[in-house]
Amino acid sequence: MAQHFTLSELLRSDTAEARGIQNIPPHDVLPRLNYLMDNCLDPIRQMWGKPIGVNSGYRSPALNAAIGGVATSQHVKGEAADITTGTVEGNKRLFDMICASDISFDQLIDEHNFRWLHISCKMGGIGNRHAILHL
Template sequence: MKYFTIQELCASDTARKKGIDNTAPGDVKVRLSTLVEKVLDPLRERYGKPIRVNSGYRCPILNKAVGGKPTSQHLRGEAADITGGTVEENRKLLALLSDMEFDQLIDESNLTWIHVSYRAGNNRRQFLKL
């Protein structure tokens, strides 16, 4: 893990404000490490600039508090919502990600941020726009 940390992927303003313990259990830490190793660090290398993680792991209480789906990959440590800071930069990130291995890429709110997920074994390479 060169550019990202487990702590960064578990950080949440909502969790802090609501007093929610969003500490990742061991199996989730393993999946977060895989997400970083397979997607986030290689993306950062290609992009050449910092990437901000808006949301990574979410415990069930936090996921409910932010309106996440009960099947969200954030619950398993397989997803991160990321941004380069602007729609233009997010467009660049999306283009770089499209050539990489991923499970889902979701253009959220006209590239306000990008949801990217990775799961070991069987990635669907789905692209969605919400």
């Protein structure tokens, strides 16, 4: 059970709310969301030592399409979250800390010059590529 994150944080979406889109994950996605919180987000929060916000977590296929996400997005699978410390400088420091850590992740992406970070991990750590990207 995650210490610093909740399922509701990963399901909340201003876009879904504004457009009346249901953002409820199917039952097979819930274990992946819990794995993401327990094995990726919580360790990142513990390492950072301060709160971290979730901009986007799980996205239903309808929500993902509404925001222009790719159909194969790890957000739809419950394997990804977009996070922020609240500042570009903080996001850059957190990015560097994650890169230097032993946290198992699939992708770590600097989005738009550290406006936020995308972090993903696959359940069980199997197939995690440890890919570090800048978009």
